Amino acid sequence: SGSVDGPRLRQIGWRTSRGWNGGGDRPRGHWGKDRGGGRDATYIRQGIEEHLRNDRVYKRLTKTQVKNEQKRLQYLQAAFKGRHRPFRPNENPATSSSTGELTEADYIYLNRAYGAEDRLARFRMTLKVHKKPNPKMRPIVCCAGTRMNHISKWLDFQLQRLKPFVPTYIKDSHDLLAKLRNIGGLPPNARLFTADAVSMYTNIDTEHAIRVIGNWMDGLDLPAGFPLRAVNDAMGLVMRNNIFEWGDTYFRQLLGTAMGTSAACMWATVYYGVHESTTLIPTHGDNLLIFLRFIDDIFGIWTGNAAAWESFKRDVNKFGILTWEIDEPSTSVDFLDLTISISPDDRLTTKTFQKAMNLYQYIPPHSAHPPGMMKGIVYGLLRNYYSQNSNESDYIHMAVLLLRRLVARGWDRTYIKSLIQSADSRLRSAEAQPSTTPNDRRPLTNKERLFLHYEYHPGGMPRGEIRQIYQSTCGDLLESRLGIKQMTVAYSRPKNVRDVFVRAKLHQAPGREASTYFPRGGV
Secondary structure: OOOOOOHHHHHOOOOOOOOOOOOOOOOOOOOOOOOOOOOOHHHHHHHHHHHHOOOOOEEEEOHHHHHHHHHHHHHHHHHHHHHHOOOOOOOOOOOOOOOOOOOHHHHHHHHHHHOOOOOOEEEEEEEOOOOOOOOOEEEEEEOOOOHHHHHHHHHHHHHHOOHHHOOOEOOOHHHHHHHHOOOOOOOOOOEEEEEEEOOOHHHOOHHHHHHHHHHHHHOOOOOOOOOHHHHHHHHHHHHOOOEEEEOOEEEEEOOOOOOOOOOHHHHHHHHHHHHHHHHHHHHHHHHEEEEEEEOOEEEEEEOOOHHHHHHHHHHHOOOOOOOEEEOOOEOEEEEOOEEEEEOOOOOEEEEEOOOOOOOOOOOOOOOOOOOOHHHHHHHHHHHHHHHHOOOHHHHHHHHHHHHHHHHHOOOOHHHHHHHHHHHHHHHHHHHHOOOOOOOOOOOOOHHHEEEEEEEOOOOOOOHHHHHHHHHHHHHHHHHHHHOOOEEEEEEEOOOOHHHHHOOOOOOOOOOOOHHHHOOOOOO
16 A cells, blocks of 8 residues: 555654734735735835836726726627527517527526626736746736626636637646646657746737637637627627726726636637647647647647757747747656656656645634545545656655645644545555446436535534435425435535635725825826
8 A cells, every 4th residue: 555654654743834924004915825925015016016007008097987987888788688689589580680699598697797786806916926036926806796707707608618629728737647648658859848928818919819719710610509799799898898996096908818807718728729720730730749738838748859949939929919938848847736757768757746835724623614624635635646646656755745734734643644544545446446337327407406505614503414304304395396306515604714804805094095105197
């Protein structure tokens, strides 16, 4: 067995470090998961100014202008629904003013969204602390709950249907690993490379993207019922109208992918996928043993000569205004959460990669979470390590680190060790005896399932007792009358400290509003 039980575990000690950086009433950018301590307000202000002072990307608006823009967008949103609404009964499509591309479900969803309060998106910043020696700040716009984001969610759903037409698309590192396992031995001249887009979202020219994606879709054999005209309209509506607030200041994004909107990732993925499928792969495919991309990160295996490599790099940067930082080919690269290397016998090996600044802030034992939560976390992490590490020693090393980090968070060593050993046994058993029994069970439909949303409390009623009461009182009745075959207790969490301290809307103390630091002439 490759469990973590052994001499190394007796060397594990308690080690933890905690820091708090806060205080004061000064407006500041909000930190996300990449946050770092020790940066003063001047550094934060300079980082925000670096983005909001860029009049090529942002335009400062007054509150009156914002209100007028909201009224204009309300009209455009209503026009979008009317232009693509479903055909009415007995309506002649040939003479209708509508394209009929929205389904009834789409139309109901957008109508509900249209009736919601039209709140503004909120601007904030995070610090890329792993970018040394001078970490930069990343702009983030929270569009959740805005009326425009409801259309963006619909657009994202439709763009997701185009993934099969993007040959470089990978969903995550698990998808990448599955593709790498199919490669086998490499030619002696094979080398690995990565590339990182420079501020991808703000460096996608909006009009160029709308044009090239629209032309590209025109030439595809699209899925049945794909709402092509509605998608083209939605792209323009969402990407040209990103308005947000920072404290009591207001801005409009002029260039690039609408930051924070739900369709942003797939929009950026599809956009550069057009260049890959029409130029890079047809021109350089013979020298690319593999060529994959996760949004703004590229991984490839290069087999060509130096002259072909220089030509490839030039072509990578010949698409709109987007540019890439391309690393030179080597025998080992870090990509996503993997370190990928070429072994001496010309085969690919992988191991888990973790950033040096990772704080490993796992849920502590005193947190109010369901009892089985930590078992699932340990199994999920260990399953990742098991698939990511080609060598047994690397996998065991990651399991030991996981134990140390969870103990440092306050968990009982014996309990965590038992969870790791149990997860390890399950993983090894599943690999040794893969399931060969076909699953003939028909998946349940939504109408056959009932979800009971229940706010979890450590002193509350256990999930098993809720199921027992349900089954003994109304289970058979609901199955016979309504066809419900399964009841699931879906826990939700109550508000916690993070909900109070990490808010999308900037807190402004009286006399210290954002506009006092950024007067009209300043940004």
